Amino acid sequence: MDIQKIKNIVAAAEDACVDYPFEDDFETAVLRRASSRKWFGVYIAVPKKYFGEGQGSEFCLNLKCPPELSEMLRQTYRGIVPAWHMNKTHWITVRLHADVPDEEAEKLIELSRSMAGGKRL
Numbered sequence: 001m002d003i004q005k006i007k008n009i010v011a012a013a014e015d016a017c018v019d020y021p022f023e024d025d026f027e028t029a030v031l032r033r034a035s036s037r038k039w040f041g042v043y044i045a046v047p048k049k050y051f052g053e054g055q056g057s058e059f060c061l062n063l064k065c066p067p068e069l070s071e072m073l074r075q076t077y078r079g080i081v082p083a084w085h086m087n088k089t090h091w092i093t094v095r096l097h098a099d100v101p102d103e104e105a106e107k108l109i110e111l112s113r114s115m116a117g118g119k120r121l
Contacts, residue, residue, distance in 0.1 A: 001096045001105050003029060003043055006061065009109050016040075016113055031109070032114050040064055040116035041109060046084045046093060058095065061105070063112035065092045072095070077104075083099070 006045045010031055011092045020026055031041030041064075045057040062083045065073070070092050073080045079098025083091030094100055094108060 001061075001102045003059070006031070006041075006043060006109070009106055010113075013110065013113055018020065031113070033113070036117060038116040040112040042086070042114070044085070050084050051095070059096070061094045061096060061109075062086050062091050063094060063108050064090060064115040065108065065112065066090075066115075069111075073108075 006029070007018050010018050015034050017032055019030045019032050020028070021030055022028050027043075027045065029043040030039055031043070032039055042062040043059060044062060047057050048054055051064070062085070067089050070080075070082075070089075071082045074082070075091065077098065079095035079100040081093050082088035083093045086093075087117045092108075094105055096105070
């Protein structure tokens with residue numbers, strides 16, 4: 001899965017958008033609820049040393065995830081780990097070029113979107 005496929009998934013979802021909120025950074029993308037502006041994902045470069053692989057970085061997707069599901073996913077896929085640079089209980093990092101099928105990643109994007117809530121009250 002790549003950023004264009006992620007953008008297409010988000011564009012097709014209700015009350016969702018992709019944003020580039022970081023000044024002078026046009027690669028890191030935030031997936032948000034359009035109405036509340038709450039984050040439900042971040043497409044971000046993660047240092048490979050986080051995965052125990054040495055130099056450089058790779059783009060991954062951080063998503064909200066219930067803790068019990070997070071544990072099961074980490075046991076099922078090498079490409080799902082506790083989130084880099086986010087709360088490791090409530091977020092996961094999905095390595096987009098690992099063993100996580102695109103269909104599974106798409107379901108996780110939708111789950112994360114639903115967890116972020118909708119319109120502000």
